[in-house]
Amino acid sequence: MKRIIPVLILALLGCACSQGSAPLVASDVVVSKPIPGMNIAAGYLTLSNNASQPIIITQVTSPQFESVEMHESVIEDGMARMYPLGDLMVLAKSSVVLQPGGKHLMLLRPVGEFDTVSLDFYAGKAVVLTVNVVLSD
Numbered sequence: 001m002k003r004i005i006p007v008l009i010l011a012l013l014g015c016a017c018s019q020g021s022a023p024l025v026a027s028d029v030v031v032s033k034p035i036p037g038m039n040i041a042a043g044y045l046t047l048s049n050n051a052s053q054p055i056i057i058t059q060v061t062s063p064q065f066e067s068v069e070m071h072e073s074v075i076e077d078g079m080a081r082m083y084p085l086g087d088l089m090v091l092a093k094s095s096v097v098l099q100p101g102g103k104h105l106m107l108l109r110p111v112g113e114f115d116t117v118s119l120d121f122y123a124g125k126a127v128v129l130t131v132n133v134v135l136s137d
């Protein structure tokens with residue numbers, strides 16, 4: 001009996017651990033200060049999906065901005081353009097990099113003054129990741 005209890009506890013901890021650890025993790029998060037007079041800022045980060053299922057980001061919101069859009073920059077006929085992404089799929093055990101010249105977040109119409117931006121990533125109606133980042137120059 002004394003042997004069984006520690007094993008059970010370990011099993012329970014292991015279970016709680018896998019449920020509690022976030023399947024989606026952000027790294028290298030950078031949000032630029034809004035360009036004065038432009039009411040717009042860009043956000044870059046790496047999203048890593050540790051789960052064995054794909055995660056589809058359907059929406060990003062921020063209390064500090066009226067609107068957050070997911071964009072992708074492409075070069076067309078030598079011109080840089082950007083398009084809204086529909087959903088952003090992060091495949092199982094994979095990462096998606098949002099970086100200058102590629103996929104990125106476009107943060108529109110800042111609300112008030114702030115030094116830290118909070119970003120909420122939604123998969124459907126559920127927030128699957130919240131990131132706080134200090135604005136960079």
Ligand SMILES: [Cu+2]
Nearest residue numbers: 071082105106
């Ligand atoms: Cu953009």
